Amino acid sequence: MSISISFPFALATGSVGYFEASEDIADALRSNVRSLLLTNWGERLMHYDFGCNFREFLFEPKTVSLKSSIAARVQSQLAKWMPFISLRGLFVILSGEDPSVPDPGFMVRLEMVYGNIPLHLLVTFPAL
Helix, strand or coil, X not given: CCCEECCCCCECCCCCCCECEECCHHHHHHHHHHHHHHCCCCCCCCCCCCCCCHHHHCCCCCCHHHHXXXXXXXXXXXXXXXXXXXXXXXXXXXXXXXXXXXXXXXXXXXXXXXXXXXXXXXXXXXXX
């Protein structure tokens, strides 16, 4: 049974419907959190402040305060839009700290829990 449409959208291959769908709750939640992280303010119709607006941080100097600002934005947006998810760990990796992170850019690693379901997510911005 499908739970929600997968993000990013992809045409269905053998499943019911036109788009690929998440089959379990963990995949659906990861997809929804990824969507929240990669959405900039003003992109979501009727919800101007939905998303983390990471574009704002893209060309800022790579400092500890930048990491703190990104982490605070992620925490506040998760609390506002997905209060049912408990955040257990949040790590921000800037370009230059890890060769897999594009320059300019950064990576956010989340460790979350929904009920008793552990969720892990790694998001690179800008998305590759």
